[in-house]
Amino acid sequence: MSKAAKRKRSPTSRASAKRETSGKGARTLNRDTIIAAALAEIDLVGLDNFSLRNLAKALGVFPTAVSWYVAGRSQLLAEVAHKVLEDIIPPGFHDSWQGYLREFLQRFRQAIRAHPNVAPLIGTQLVANPAVDLDFVERLLAALAHAGLSGVNLVSAYNAVIAAAVGFTTQEFAPVPAEGTSAWQAEIRTRLQNVSSTRYPQLAKNMKLLGNKAFTLRWQNGTDAPLDSSFTSFVDIFISGLEQFAGRE
């Protein structure tokens, strides 16, 4: 229904058939180069300031050259998100299933930590990627099957793992408002410090532990103030919950 629906027979379909680094000119532009450059650009200027035109400028080509390889902005962003997550599959299944999940969750976090500016894309783009890495899904399912899960419970547990990975990490590295940064940084701080201990006893009691360390009470994101111990606890909580869930079978 939208304007994107009326696209037709775009030449974007399949581009990287052969490579031909053989003789003369040596094609400089290709799909992977563009995606890599897009990621670098996003790392540099942030998601809000990223544009296809600036990307083209960085690549030294016309804006329309990019769209010969990539169907549009949103598809490019999907590819970028995919690239960031390309190495999250733990190598082998040496350990226990708990160890496998633990390593997966840590790898997921590290992947986003390395490119925090793409964090907002992760939750959005992981919906249904046509280029889903089936190996990734298979291995995760295998680990959960090792835990004794099968059928609908296996599927539920799989969804739970993805939800857990996405939830903590996208939150932790979500961009901080660019506006009057130091202005509301101070506002949150003082607001927390002056909180009424009769009306908000728990907040008052744990004020120092909460400041800049609890979601919605932070003034920096995971890049500047990582939540390492919270993440470790989160993984512990989640995995021990899965153990119980699997044991119930």
Next chain:
Amino acid sequence: MSKAAKRKRSPTSRASAKRETSGKGARTLNRDTIIAAALAEIDLVGLDNFSLRNLAKALGVFPTAVSWYVAGRSQLLAEVAHKVLEDIIPPGFHDSWQGYLREFLQRFRQAIRAHPNVAPLIGTQLVANPAVDLDFVERLLAALAHAGLSGVNLVSAYNAVIAAAVGFTTQEFAPVPAEGTSAWQAEIRTRLQNVSSTRYPQLAKNMKLLGNKAFTLRWQNGTDAPLDSSFTSFVDIFISGLEQFAGRE
């Protein structure tokens, strides 16, 4: 550094001092009206097609009239996200702490289910809201304190709850690519159906249970294909994990 940084003495600061529905003209425009209209517009056309100019048109004013009340696009979106989540605090603390958390997570999901188009904003905008609802945080902390948690573990558990809520729900209702919808819908289906049972045994075995029901293997989002039972299991897993975590103290 960015262009937003050079804003100065904008008249946007404080707008709704008095209301004056008294006599003659009856101010038609105000902050709440704008936020409500923005949410309605996003519900209607989606986040990608939402623009301040169309919003202004819907309100019957000039684009620049809107920015007298709202500092900019991103701030408006933050307010919209905040509005969607305004009723997620469970009313009383009647039940057990487990019951409280369960209700909170369900309310969170229902809130986003009612406005799925804002789902991508939730993870992003919940970072550090200057207008954080302290009552919300206090009640959540109180529930977790009831579980026997305190100190750093209390903070970790709080973060875990937020992460869990955000993770599942934003995923479940994340927008589906608008491109050649039915094209890749079919692609995912057939790809899943033709999966090699030797290379991907778990995928092959659970093919029917996974199709359109597992993250990254869906071709619809939660609006068309809700993941009710997966969500229930997720909540079970998480809460029983929290029980263990609290018992370890």
Next chain:
DNA sequence: ACCTGAACACCGTTCAAGT
């Protein structure tokens, strides 16, 4: 096949002007 080049319809934001 791959890229240039111009053009289109749109966008958020600024700045001056009205009342």
Next chain:
DNA sequence: ACCTGAACACCGTTCAAGT
């Protein structure tokens, strides 16, 4: 205080043209 109105610098995408 609140809104109009014009203008600015930018954006993604389309379409024709080159090689």
